[in-house]
Amino acid sequence: MVLELQDVEVTYGNIRAIKGISLTVSPGELVTLIGANGAGKSTTLKTISGLLRPKAGTLRYQNQMLDRMPPHKIVALGISHCPEGRHVFGQLTVAENLRLGAIQRHDRDHVQQDVDHVYQLFPVLKERSTQRAGTLSGGEQQMLAIGRALMNRPQLLLLDEPSLGLAPILVSLIFDTIRKLKGEGTTILLVEQNARLALDVADRAYVLETGRVTLQGPAKELRHNPQVEHTYLGT
Amino acid sequence: MNIVFYSLQQLVNALSIGSLYALMAVGLAMVFSILRLINFAHGDLIMVAAYFAAFALLAKLPLGVTILLMIGGAVLVGLLMERVAYRPIRGAPDVAALLTSFAVGQILQNGTLLVTRLMQKPNPLAFPVIGALSGVFTFGAITIPRVNVVSLGLGIVLLVLLSLFVTRTDLGLSMRAAAEDLPAARLMGIDTNRVIATAFGIGSGLAAVAGLLFAVQAGQLTPYMGFTPVLKAFIAAVIGGFGSISGAIVGGYALGGLEVLLTAIPGIGDILPPNMVSPGVQAWLKQWLPSSLTSYRDAFVFVVLILVLLFRPNGIVGRREREEMG
Numbered sequence: 001m002v003l004e005l006q007d008v009e010v011t012y013g014n015i016r017a018i019k020g021i022s023l024t025v026s027p028g029e030l031v032t033l034i035g036a037n038g039a040g041k042s043t044t045l046k047t048i049s050g051l052l053r054p055k056a057g058t059l060r061y062q063n064q065m066l067d068r069m070p071p072h073k074i075v076a077l078g079i080s081h082c083p084e085g086r087h088v089f090g091q092l093t094v095a096e097n098l099r100l101g102a103i104q105r106h107d108r109d110h111v112q113q114d115v116d117h118v119y120q121l122f123p124v125l126k127e128r129s130t131q132r133a134g135t136l137s138g139g140e141q142q143m144l145a146i147g148r149a150l151m152n153r154p155q156l157l158l159l160d161e162p163s164l165g166l167a168p169i170l171v172s173l174i175f176d177t178i179r180k181l182k183g184e185g186t187t188i189l190l191v192e193q194n195a196r197l198a199l200d201v202a203d204r205a206y207v208l209e210t211g212r213v214t215l216q217g218p219a220k221e222l223r224h225n226p227q228v229e230h231t232y233l234g235t
Numbered sequence: 236m237n238i239v240f241y242s243l244q245q246l247v248n249a250l251s252i253g254s255l256y257a258l259m260a261v262g263l264a265m266v267f268s269i270l271r272l273i274n275f276a277h278g279d280l281i282m283v284a285a286y287f288a289a290f291a292l293l294a295k296l297p298l299g300v301t302i303l304l305m306i307g308g309a310v311l312v313g314l315l316m317e318r319v320a321y322r323p324i325r326g327a328p329d330v331a332a333l334l335t336s337f338a339v340g341q342i343l344q345n346g347t348l349l350v351t352r353l354m355q356k357p358n359p360l361a362f363p364v365i366g367a368l369s370g371v372f373t374f375g376a377i378t379i380p381r382v383n384v385v386s387l388g389l390g391i392v393l394l395v396l397l398s399l400f401v402t403r404t405d406l407g408l409s410m411r412a413a414a415e416d417l418p419a420a421r422l423m424g425i426d427t428n429r430v431i432a433t434a435f436g437i438g439s440g441l442a443a444v445a446g447l448l449f450a451v452q453a454g455q456l457t458p459y460m461g462f463t464p465v466l467k468a469f470i471a472a473v474i475g476g477f478g479s480i481s482g483a484i485v486g487g488y489a490l491g492g493l494e495v496l497l498t499a500i501p502g503i504g505d506i507l508p509p510n511m512v513s514p515g516v517q518a519w520l521k522q523w524l525p526s527s528l529t530s531y532r533d534a535f536v537f538v539v540l541i542l543v544l545l546f547r548p549n550g551i552v553g554r555r556e557r558e559e560m561g
Contacts, residue, residue: 049422070426071422091411092412100408100425101423103408103424103425
Protein backbone atom coordinates (compact mmCIF):
# COMPACT_ATOMS: atom_id res chain seq x y z
CA MET A 1 0.00 0.00 0.00
CA VAL A 2 1.45 3.38 -1.01
CA LEU A 3 -1.25 5.53 0.46
CA GLU A 4 -3.86 4.75 3.06
CA LEU A 5 -6.50 7.11 4.44
CA GLN A 6 -8.49 5.94 7.42
CA ASP A 7 -11.66 7.67 8.62
CA VAL A 8 -10.32 11.08 7.63
CA GLU A 9 -12.46 14.06 8.59
CA VAL A 10 -11.79 17.61 7.42
CA THR A 11 -13.70 20.73 8.39
CA TYR A 12 -13.79 24.31 7.11
CA GLY A 13 -14.80 26.18 10.23
CA ASN A 14 -18.02 24.47 11.31
CA ILE A 15 -18.66 22.82 7.98
CA ARG A 16 -17.58 19.22 7.67
CA ALA A 17 -16.28 18.88 4.13
CA ILE A 18 -15.13 15.28 4.59
CA LYS A 19 -17.01 13.06 7.00
CA GLY A 20 -14.79 10.06 7.44
CA ILE A 21 -13.18 8.86 4.22
CA SER A 22 -11.11 5.69 3.99
CA LEU A 23 -9.25 4.80 0.84
CA THR A 24 -6.12 3.03 -0.34
CA VAL A 25 -3.81 3.34 -3.33
CA SER A 26 -1.41 0.55 -4.25
CA PRO A 27 1.94 0.96 -6.07
CA GLY A 28 1.54 1.60 -9.79
CA GLU A 29 -2.20 1.92 -9.50
CA LEU A 30 -4.34 4.66 -11.01
CA VAL A 31 -7.19 5.38 -8.65
CA THR A 32 -9.86 7.96 -9.36
CA LEU A 33 -12.22 9.88 -7.11
CA ILE A 34 -15.44 10.87 -8.85
CA GLY A 35 -18.40 12.81 -7.58
CA ALA A 36 -20.30 16.05 -7.89
CA ASN A 37 -19.10 19.53 -6.95
CA GLY A 38 -18.66 19.82 -3.20
CA ALA A 39 -18.41 16.08 -2.65
CA GLY A 40 -14.98 16.57 -1.04
CA LYS A 41 -12.69 15.37 -3.85
CA SER A 42 -10.37 18.37 -3.91
CA THR A 43 -10.46 18.61 -0.14
CA THR A 44 -9.21 15.02 0.04
CA LEU A 45 -6.25 15.82 -2.23
CA LYS A 46 -5.41 19.00 -0.31
CA THR A 47 -5.41 17.01 2.91
CA ILE A 48 -3.02 14.45 1.45
CA SER A 49 -0.62 17.15 0.27
CA GLY A 50 -0.78 18.93 3.62
CA LEU A 51 -2.52 22.16 2.58
CA LEU A 52 -5.36 21.16 4.90
CA ARG A 53 -5.15 19.38 8.23
CA PRO A 54 -7.46 16.48 9.06
CA LYS A 55 -9.62 16.94 12.13
CA ALA A 56 -9.72 13.22 12.74
CA GLY A 57 -8.43 10.04 11.14
CA THR A 58 -5.02 9.08 9.82
CA LEU A 59 -3.16 9.45 6.54
CA ARG A 60 -0.31 7.03 5.97
CA TYR A 61 2.17 7.09 3.09
CA GLN A 62 4.70 4.24 2.99
CA ASN A 63 4.60 3.93 6.80
CA GLN A 64 4.95 7.69 7.32
CA MET A 65 2.10 9.58 8.99
CA LEU A 66 1.13 12.62 6.93
CA ASP A 67 -1.44 14.05 9.34
CA ARG A 68 0.76 16.71 10.89
CA MET A 69 3.45 17.02 8.23
CA PRO A 70 3.94 20.42 6.51
CA PRO A 71 3.51 20.40 2.70
CA HIS A 72 7.20 20.81 1.88
CA LYS A 73 8.07 17.63 3.80
CA ILE A 74 5.27 15.78 2.03
CA VAL A 75 6.68 16.90 -1.32
CA ALA A 76 10.05 15.59 -0.18
CA LEU A 77 8.49 12.15 0.30
CA GLY A 78 7.73 12.09 -3.44
CA ILE A 79 4.12 13.25 -3.50
CA SER A 80 3.27 15.87 -6.13
CA HIS A 81 -0.05 17.65 -6.19
CA CYS A 82 -1.18 19.24 -9.45
CA PRO A 83 -3.97 21.50 -8.19
CA GLU A 84 -7.36 22.30 -9.65
CA GLY A 85 -7.26 25.47 -11.72
CA ARG A 86 -3.62 24.81 -12.67
CA HIS A 87 -2.11 27.52 -10.47
CA VAL A 88 0.94 28.01 -12.61
CA PHE A 89 2.99 31.05 -11.63
CA GLY A 90 1.80 33.45 -14.31
CA GLN A 91 4.48 36.08 -13.73
CA LEU A 92 7.27 33.53 -14.06
CA THR A 93 8.52 31.89 -17.22
CA VAL A 94 7.69 28.34 -18.25
CA ALA A 95 11.27 27.30 -17.45
CA GLU A 96 11.09 28.94 -14.01
CA ASN A 97 7.82 27.15 -13.29
CA LEU A 98 9.49 23.83 -14.11
CA ARG A 99 12.51 24.75 -11.98
CA LEU A 100 10.13 25.39 -9.07
CA GLY A 101 8.73 21.91 -9.46
CA ALA A 102 12.21 20.59 -8.71
CA ILE A 103 13.05 23.20 -6.09
CA GLN A 104 13.96 20.60 -3.45
CA ARG A 105 16.27 18.68 -5.76
CA HIS A 106 19.94 19.44 -6.08
CA ASP A 107 20.94 16.90 -8.74
CA ARG A 108 21.24 19.46 -11.51
CA ASP A 109 22.01 17.00 -14.30
CA HIS A 110 19.01 14.85 -13.55
CA VAL A 111 16.79 17.89 -13.22
CA GLN A 112 17.80 18.88 -16.74
CA GLN A 113 16.94 15.35 -17.94
CA ASP A 114 13.51 15.71 -16.38
CA VAL A 115 13.01 19.10 -18.02
CA ASP A 116 13.77 17.42 -21.34
CA HIS A 117 11.33 14.66 -20.46
CA VAL A 118 8.58 17.21 -19.83
CA TYR A 119 9.42 18.98 -23.10
CA GLN A 120 9.18 15.61 -24.82
CA LEU A 121 5.72 15.01 -23.34
CA PHE A 122 4.60 18.54 -24.21
CA PRO A 123 6.72 19.94 -27.07
CA VAL A 124 4.78 23.21 -27.05
CA LEU A 125 6.25 24.02 -23.63
CA LYS A 126 9.75 23.88 -25.08
CA GLU A 127 8.82 26.48 -27.68
CA ARG A 128 7.46 28.69 -24.95
CA SER A 129 10.12 28.05 -22.32
CA THR A 130 11.11 31.71 -21.94
CA GLN A 131 7.56 33.01 -22.08
CA ARG A 132 5.64 34.00 -18.98
CA ALA A 133 3.25 31.23 -17.95
CA GLY A 134 0.42 33.77 -17.74
CA THR A 135 0.59 34.23 -21.50
CA LEU A 136 -0.08 30.53 -22.22
CA SER A 137 -3.46 29.18 -23.26
CA GLY A 138 -5.51 27.20 -20.76
CA GLY A 139 -4.44 23.89 -22.25
CA GLU A 140 -0.77 24.87 -22.26
CA GLN A 141 -1.07 25.98 -18.65
CA GLN A 142 -2.51 22.58 -17.75
CA MET A 143 0.41 20.89 -19.50
CA LEU A 144 2.78 23.12 -17.57
CA ALA A 145 1.03 22.34 -14.29
CA ILE A 146 1.37 18.60 -14.93
CA GLY A 147 4.95 18.96 -16.16
CA ARG A 148 5.82 21.00 -13.09
CA ALA A 149 4.36 18.32 -10.82
CA LEU A 150 6.48 15.70 -12.62
CA MET A 151 9.67 17.66 -11.94
CA ASN A 152 9.60 16.33 -8.40
CA ARG A 153 9.90 12.77 -9.81
CA PRO A 154 6.76 11.85 -7.90
CA GLN A 155 6.09 8.34 -6.70
CA LEU A 156 2.54 9.46 -6.10
CA LEU A 157 0.93 12.03 -8.37
CA LEU A 158 -2.25 13.78 -7.24
CA LEU A 159 -4.11 15.19 -10.24
CA ASP A 160 -7.05 17.50 -9.58
CA GLU A 161 -9.47 18.09 -12.49
CA PRO A 162 -6.85 18.08 -15.25
CA SER A 163 -9.52 18.28 -17.97
CA LEU A 164 -11.45 21.19 -16.50
CA GLY A 165 -12.30 23.84 -19.07
CA LEU A 166 -10.26 22.33 -21.89
CA ALA A 167 -11.28 21.76 -25.50
CA PRO A 168 -12.01 18.08 -26.32
CA ILE A 169 -8.80 17.62 -28.31
CA LEU A 170 -6.75 18.86 -25.36
CA VAL A 171 -8.70 16.68 -22.95
CA SER A 172 -7.74 13.60 -24.93
CA LEU A 173 -4.12 14.79 -25.08
CA ILE A 174 -4.07 15.19 -21.30
CA PHE A 175 -5.60 11.75 -20.80
CA ASP A 176 -3.11 10.21 -23.24
CA THR A 177 -0.40 11.73 -21.08
CA ILE A 178 -1.98 10.28 -17.94
CA ARG A 179 -1.95 6.83 -19.58
CA LYS A 180 1.68 7.32 -20.57
CA LEU A 181 2.63 8.28 -17.00
CA LYS A 182 0.82 5.24 -15.68
CA GLY A 183 2.75 3.15 -18.21
CA GLU A 184 5.97 4.60 -16.80
CA GLY A 185 4.95 3.25 -13.39
CA THR A 186 3.77 6.43 -11.67
CA THR A 187 1.11 5.89 -9.03
CA ILE A 188 -1.72 8.33 -9.66
CA LEU A 189 -4.71 9.52 -7.65
CA LEU A 190 -6.99 11.33 -10.10
CA VAL A 191 -9.88 13.60 -9.22
CA GLU A 192 -12.14 14.15 -12.20
CA GLN A 193 -15.64 15.40 -12.91
CA ASN A 194 -15.64 13.74 -16.28
CA ALA A 195 -16.50 10.33 -14.81
CA ARG A 196 -16.52 8.55 -18.16
CA LEU A 197 -12.92 9.49 -18.98
CA ALA A 198 -11.79 8.86 -15.43
CA LEU A 199 -13.33 5.39 -15.27
CA ASP A 200 -11.83 4.57 -18.69
CA VAL A 201 -8.31 5.27 -17.56
CA ALA A 202 -8.46 4.17 -13.91
CA ASP A 203 -7.87 0.78 -12.28
CA ARG A 204 -10.12 1.47 -9.32
CA ALA A 205 -12.53 4.21 -8.35
CA TYR A 206 -14.24 5.72 -5.34
CA VAL A 207 -17.52 7.60 -5.66
CA LEU A 208 -17.81 10.49 -3.20
CA GLU A 209 -21.04 12.11 -2.14
CA THR A 210 -21.20 14.97 0.38
CA GLY A 211 -18.00 13.98 2.11
CA ARG A 212 -18.49 10.22 2.20
CA VAL A 213 -17.46 7.28 0.03
CA THR A 214 -20.70 5.79 -1.26
CA LEU A 215 -19.33 3.32 -3.80
CA GLN A 216 -15.97 1.79 -4.56
CA GLY A 217 -14.52 -0.93 -6.71
CA PRO A 218 -12.69 -1.71 -9.94
CA ALA A 219 -13.28 1.04 -12.49
CA LYS A 220 -14.67 -1.45 -15.04
CA GLU A 221 -17.35 -2.60 -12.62
CA LEU A 222 -18.34 0.89 -11.58
CA ARG A 223 -18.62 1.87 -15.21
CA HIS A 224 -21.48 -0.59 -15.54
CA ASN A 225 -23.03 0.06 -12.16
CA PRO A 226 -26.60 1.31 -12.83
CA GLN A 227 -26.37 3.95 -10.12
CA VAL A 228 -23.12 5.37 -11.49
CA GLU A 229 -24.44 5.20 -15.03
CA HIS A 230 -27.51 7.13 -14.01
CA THR A 231 -25.87 9.80 -11.86
CA TYR A 232 -22.44 10.36 -13.39
CA LEU A 233 -22.45 8.95 -16.90
CA GLY A 234 -25.88 10.24 -17.90
CA THR A 235 -26.98 7.04 -19.65
CA MET B 236 24.39 79.65 -9.67
CA ASN B 237 24.63 77.98 -13.04
CA ILE B 238 21.40 76.23 -13.92
CA VAL B 239 23.21 73.14 -15.21
CA PHE B 240 25.13 72.68 -11.99
CA TYR B 241 21.99 73.33 -10.04
CA SER B 242 20.12 70.62 -11.96
CA LEU B 243 22.97 68.15 -11.53
CA GLN B 244 23.08 68.79 -7.82
CA GLN B 245 19.33 68.26 -7.55
CA LEU B 246 19.61 65.06 -9.59
CA VAL B 247 22.13 63.64 -7.14
CA ASN B 248 19.88 64.70 -4.26
CA ALA B 249 16.92 63.00 -5.91
CA LEU B 250 18.81 59.77 -6.52
CA SER B 251 20.21 59.75 -3.00
CA ILE B 252 16.89 60.31 -1.23
CA GLY B 253 15.31 57.91 -3.72
CA SER B 254 17.85 55.25 -2.76
CA LEU B 255 16.87 55.59 0.90
CA TYR B 256 13.17 55.33 0.09
CA ALA B 257 13.78 52.35 -2.17
CA LEU B 258 15.89 50.56 0.47
CA MET B 259 13.10 51.03 2.99
CA ALA B 260 10.26 50.27 0.61
CA VAL B 261 11.58 46.91 -0.66
CA GLY B 262 11.29 45.46 2.85
CA LEU B 263 7.66 46.53 3.10
CA ALA B 264 6.98 45.22 -0.40
CA MET B 265 8.64 41.81 0.09
CA VAL B 266 6.66 41.11 3.24
CA PHE B 267 3.42 42.43 1.77
CA SER B 268 3.81 40.46 -1.44
CA ILE B 269 3.93 37.15 0.43
CA LEU B 270 1.77 37.76 3.50
CA ARG B 271 -0.55 40.63 2.49
CA LEU B 272 0.74 42.24 5.66
CA ILE B 273 1.52 45.96 5.77
CA ASN B 274 4.25 45.91 8.37
CA PHE B 275 4.10 49.38 9.87
CA ALA B 276 6.67 48.32 12.45
CA HIS B 277 9.19 48.46 9.59
CA GLY B 278 9.77 52.15 10.41
CA ASP B 279 10.46 51.36 14.03
CA LEU B 280 12.96 48.79 12.88
CA ILE B 281 14.76 51.60 11.05
CA MET B 282 14.75 53.54 14.32
CA VAL B 283 16.04 50.57 16.33
CA ALA B 284 18.83 50.05 13.80
CA ALA B 285 19.83 53.71 14.12
CA TYR B 286 19.98 53.34 17.91
CA PHE B 287 22.12 50.21 17.57
CA ALA B 288 24.51 52.24 15.42
CA ALA B 289 24.48 55.18 17.83
CA PHE B 290 25.24 53.01 20.86
CA ALA B 291 28.00 51.19 19.02
CA LEU B 292 29.58 54.48 17.94
CA LEU B 293 29.26 55.94 21.45
CA ALA B 294 31.09 52.85 22.70
CA LYS B 295 33.90 53.91 20.32
CA LEU B 296 33.59 50.83 18.13
CA PRO B 297 35.04 51.20 14.64
CA LEU B 298 32.62 52.02 11.81
CA GLY B 299 32.86 48.57 10.17
CA VAL B 300 32.02 46.81 13.42
CA THR B 301 29.22 49.30 14.05
CA ILE B 302 27.66 48.58 10.67
CA LEU B 303 27.90 44.82 11.17
CA LEU B 304 26.35 45.08 14.64
CA MET B 305 23.63 47.36 13.38
CA ILE B 306 22.68 45.13 10.44
CA GLY B 307 22.94 41.98 12.55
CA GLY B 308 20.83 43.52 15.30
CA ALA B 309 18.17 44.74 12.90
CA VAL B 310 17.98 41.39 11.11
CA LEU B 311 17.61 39.67 14.48
CA VAL B 312 14.82 42.03 15.56
CA GLY B 313 13.13 41.56 12.18
CA LEU B 314 13.28 37.77 12.41
CA LEU B 315 12.09 37.88 16.01
CA MET B 316 9.09 40.04 15.15
CA GLU B 317 8.12 37.61 12.40
CA ARG B 318 8.50 34.58 14.65
CA VAL B 319 6.88 36.01 17.79
CA ALA B 320 4.25 38.41 16.48
CA TYR B 321 3.32 37.61 12.88
CA ARG B 322 3.68 33.84 12.50
CA PRO B 323 1.15 32.97 15.22
CA ILE B 324 -1.53 35.11 13.56
CA ARG B 325 -0.83 33.98 10.00
CA GLY B 326 -4.14 33.18 8.34
CA ALA B 327 -6.01 35.64 10.54
CA PRO B 328 -7.87 38.49 8.78
CA ASP B 329 -5.63 41.17 7.26
CA VAL B 330 -6.82 43.76 9.75
CA ALA B 331 -5.55 41.65 12.66
CA ALA B 332 -2.12 41.54 11.08
CA LEU B 333 -2.19 45.30 10.50
CA LEU B 334 -3.10 45.97 14.13
CA THR B 335 -0.38 43.57 15.24
CA SER B 336 2.15 45.58 13.25
CA PHE B 337 1.09 48.74 15.11
CA ALA B 338 1.48 46.87 18.39
CA VAL B 339 4.95 45.67 17.42
CA GLY B 340 5.83 49.26 16.54
CA GLN B 341 4.63 50.50 19.93
CA ILE B 342 6.65 47.82 21.69
CA LEU B 343 9.80 48.75 19.77
CA GLN B 344 9.28 52.47 20.49
CA ASN B 345 8.62 52.00 24.19
CA GLY B 346 11.35 49.41 24.50
CA THR B 347 13.82 51.85 22.98
CA LEU B 348 12.59 54.62 25.27
CA LEU B 349 13.07 52.33 28.26
CA VAL B 350 16.57 51.32 27.22
CA THR B 351 17.66 54.93 26.64
CA ARG B 352 16.28 55.90 30.08
CA LEU B 353 18.02 52.97 31.76
CA MET B 354 21.27 53.88 30.04
CA GLN B 355 20.70 57.50 31.04
CA LYS B 356 20.96 58.79 27.52
CA PRO B 357 19.23 62.01 26.54
CA ASN B 358 16.14 62.06 24.37
CA PRO B 359 16.54 63.11 21.60
CA LEU B 360 19.96 61.56 21.32
CA ALA B 361 22.50 63.36 19.16
CA PHE B 362 23.76 60.94 16.52
CA PRO B 363 27.55 60.68 16.75
CA VAL B 364 29.39 62.24 13.84
CA ILE B 365 30.82 59.70 11.41
CA GLY B 366 33.87 61.13 9.69
CA ALA B 367 33.42 59.11 6.52
CA LEU B 368 29.87 60.37 6.10
CA SER B 369 30.21 64.02 7.07
CA GLY B 370 31.35 66.98 5.03
CA VAL B 371 30.75 67.66 1.37
CA PHE B 372 32.13 66.66 -1.99
CA THR B 373 32.94 69.59 -4.25
CA PHE B 374 32.98 69.18 -8.01
CA GLY B 375 33.58 72.56 -9.56
CA ALA B 376 30.59 74.64 -8.61
CA ILE B 377 28.60 71.75 -7.19
CA THR B 378 28.75 70.82 -3.56
CA ILE B 379 27.03 67.66 -2.44
CA PRO B 380 26.89 66.32 1.10
CA ARG B 381 29.06 63.23 1.30
CA VAL B 382 26.25 61.21 2.91
CA ASN B 383 24.10 61.81 -0.19
CA VAL B 384 26.76 60.40 -2.47
CA VAL B 385 27.22 57.39 -0.19
CA SER B 386 23.42 56.86 -0.03
CA LEU B 387 23.21 56.92 -3.80
CA GLY B 388 26.10 54.51 -4.34
CA LEU B 389 25.20 52.13 -1.54
CA GLY B 390 21.54 52.16 -2.51
CA ILE B 391 22.26 51.22 -6.10
CA VAL B 392 24.77 48.50 -5.15
CA LEU B 393 22.44 46.92 -2.58
CA LEU B 394 19.41 47.07 -4.84
CA VAL B 395 21.36 45.47 -7.70
CA LEU B 396 22.48 42.71 -5.30
CA LEU B 397 18.88 42.24 -4.20
CA SER B 398 17.71 41.98 -7.80
CA LEU B 399 20.40 39.38 -8.53
CA PHE B 400 19.35 37.42 -5.45
CA VAL B 401 15.70 37.49 -6.44
CA THR B 402 16.25 36.58 -10.09
CA ARG B 403 19.27 34.27 -9.95
CA THR B 404 18.95 32.09 -6.84
CA ASP B 405 16.59 29.28 -5.93
CA LEU B 406 15.60 31.07 -2.73
CA GLY B 407 14.84 34.21 -4.73
CA LEU B 408 12.78 32.20 -7.19
CA SER B 409 10.93 30.61 -4.28
CA MET B 410 10.25 34.06 -2.91
CA ARG B 411 8.76 35.24 -6.20
CA ALA B 412 6.64 32.11 -6.39
CA ALA B 413 5.42 32.55 -2.81
CA ALA B 414 4.56 36.17 -3.56
CA GLU B 415 2.44 35.17 -6.52
CA ASP B 416 0.60 32.17 -5.11
CA LEU B 417 1.45 31.02 -1.62
CA PRO B 418 -0.55 27.75 -1.59
CA ALA B 419 0.86 26.74 -4.97
CA ALA B 420 4.34 27.55 -3.70
CA ARG B 421 3.76 25.20 -0.79
CA LEU B 422 2.77 22.47 -3.24
CA MET B 423 6.14 22.93 -4.98
CA GLY B 424 7.80 21.93 -1.72
CA ILE B 425 8.86 25.44 -0.78
CA ASP B 426 9.28 25.84 2.97
CA THR B 427 7.20 28.98 3.29
CA ASN B 428 8.40 29.75 6.82
CA ARG B 429 11.94 29.89 5.52
CA VAL B 430 10.97 32.13 2.60
CA ILE B 431 9.00 34.48 4.84
CA ALA B 432 11.83 34.66 7.36
CA THR B 433 14.22 35.43 4.50
CA ALA B 434 11.98 38.28 3.34
CA PHE B 435 11.90 39.72 6.85
CA GLY B 436 15.64 39.27 7.27
CA ILE B 437 16.65 40.91 3.99
CA GLY B 438 14.09 43.69 4.40
CA SER B 439 15.37 44.41 7.91
CA GLY B 440 19.01 44.47 6.82
CA LEU B 441 18.31 46.92 4.01
CA ALA B 442 16.16 49.05 6.33
CA ALA B 443 19.05 49.17 8.80
CA VAL B 444 21.40 50.61 6.17
CA ALA B 445 18.76 53.18 5.27
CA GLY B 446 18.25 53.90 8.97
CA LEU B 447 21.93 54.69 9.46
CA LEU B 448 22.03 57.07 6.49
CA PHE B 449 18.75 58.62 7.60
CA ALA B 450 20.13 59.15 11.12
CA VAL B 451 23.31 60.75 9.77
CA GLN B 452 21.18 63.23 7.81
CA ALA B 453 18.79 63.90 10.67
CA GLY B 454 21.62 64.30 13.19
CA GLN B 455 19.54 63.12 16.11
CA LEU B 456 17.45 60.14 17.20
CA THR B 457 14.14 59.75 18.98
CA PRO B 458 12.16 56.56 19.56
CA TYR B 459 9.40 58.00 17.38
CA MET B 460 11.55 58.83 14.37
CA GLY B 461 10.41 55.72 12.48
CA PHE B 462 7.05 57.14 11.49
CA THR B 463 8.14 59.45 8.68
CA PRO B 464 10.40 56.88 6.97
CA VAL B 465 7.77 54.13 7.04
CA LEU B 466 5.17 56.53 5.69
CA LYS B 467 7.51 57.56 2.89
CA ALA B 468 8.40 53.95 2.17
CA PHE B 469 4.73 53.07 2.08
CA ILE B 470 3.95 55.90 -0.34
CA ALA B 471 6.91 54.90 -2.49
CA ALA B 472 5.74 51.30 -2.58
CA VAL B 473 2.18 52.32 -3.46
CA ILE B 474 3.28 54.69 -6.22
CA GLY B 475 5.51 52.03 -7.73
CA GLY B 476 3.00 49.21 -7.36
CA PHE B 477 2.53 47.67 -3.97
CA GLY B 478 3.71 44.14 -3.51
CA SER B 479 6.49 43.96 -6.04
CA ILE B 480 10.16 44.58 -5.42
CA SER B 481 10.63 46.35 -8.73
CA GLY B 482 7.62 48.52 -7.88
CA ALA B 483 9.17 49.48 -4.55
CA ILE B 484 12.45 50.43 -6.22
CA VAL B 485 10.79 52.42 -9.02
CA GLY B 486 8.45 54.04 -6.49
CA GLY B 487 11.32 54.92 -4.17
CA TYR B 488 13.22 56.76 -6.87
CA ALA B 489 10.02 58.30 -8.24
CA LEU B 490 9.16 59.66 -4.80
CA GLY B 491 12.70 60.92 -4.29
CA GLY B 492 12.60 62.66 -7.66
CA LEU B 493 9.18 64.10 -6.98
CA GLU B 494 10.19 65.50 -3.60
CA VAL B 495 13.32 67.08 -4.97
CA LEU B 496 11.39 68.54 -7.92
CA LEU B 497 8.82 69.98 -5.54
CA THR B 498 11.65 71.50 -3.54
CA ALA B 499 13.68 72.72 -6.50
CA ILE B 500 11.04 74.16 -8.80
CA PRO B 501 9.56 76.69 -6.37
CA GLY B 502 12.02 79.56 -6.37
CA ILE B 503 13.36 78.63 -9.81
CA GLY B 504 12.65 82.18 -10.95
CA ASP B 505 15.31 83.44 -8.57
CA ILE B 506 18.13 81.33 -9.95
CA LEU B 507 17.47 81.29 -13.69
CA PRO B 508 20.18 83.16 -15.59
CA PRO B 509 18.90 86.63 -16.53
CA ASN B 510 18.69 86.18 -20.30
CA MET B 511 17.47 82.56 -20.38
CA VAL B 512 13.76 83.38 -20.40
CA SER B 513 11.94 86.62 -21.08
CA PRO B 514 11.56 89.01 -18.13
CA GLY B 515 7.80 88.50 -18.22
CA VAL B 516 8.14 84.72 -17.74
CA GLN B 517 10.70 85.25 -15.01
CA ALA B 518 8.38 87.61 -13.17
CA TRP B 519 5.56 85.10 -13.58
CA LEU B 520 7.73 82.32 -12.13
CA LYS B 521 8.69 84.51 -9.20
CA GLN B 522 5.09 85.37 -8.52
CA TRP B 523 3.51 81.95 -8.93
CA LEU B 524 6.32 79.60 -7.91
CA PRO B 525 7.84 81.39 -4.92
CA SER B 526 10.32 79.47 -2.81
CA SER B 527 7.82 79.54 0.05
CA LEU B 528 5.80 76.86 -1.80
CA THR B 529 8.49 74.40 -0.73
CA SER B 530 6.85 74.03 2.65
CA TYR B 531 3.81 72.49 0.97
CA ARG B 532 5.97 69.72 -0.48
CA ASP B 533 4.40 66.86 1.47
CA ALA B 534 0.89 68.05 0.62
CA PHE B 535 1.79 67.92 -3.08
CA VAL B 536 3.29 64.46 -2.60
CA PHE B 537 0.00 63.26 -1.20
CA VAL B 538 -1.87 64.85 -4.11
CA VAL B 539 0.31 62.84 -6.47
CA LEU B 540 -0.34 59.72 -4.39
CA ILE B 541 -4.09 60.28 -4.68
CA LEU B 542 -3.76 60.79 -8.44
CA VAL B 543 -1.78 57.55 -8.76
CA LEU B 544 -4.39 55.69 -6.74
CA LEU B 545 -7.15 57.13 -8.92
CA PHE B 546 -5.63 56.59 -12.33
CA ARG B 547 -3.12 53.78 -11.85
CA PRO B 548 -4.27 51.90 -8.75
CA ASN B 549 -1.75 49.14 -9.39
CA GLY B 550 1.11 51.61 -9.41
CA ILE B 551 3.69 52.45 -12.04
CA VAL B 552 4.83 48.83 -12.31
CA GLY B 553 1.25 47.57 -12.13
CA ARG B 554 0.51 43.92 -11.64
CA ARG B 555 -2.77 42.12 -11.70
CA GLU B 556 -4.52 40.67 -8.69
CA ARG B 557 -3.70 37.09 -7.88
CA GLU B 558 -6.14 34.23 -7.54
CA GLU B 559 -6.39 32.47 -4.23
CA MET B 560 -6.54 28.75 -3.69
CA GLY B 561 -7.72 26.86 -0.62
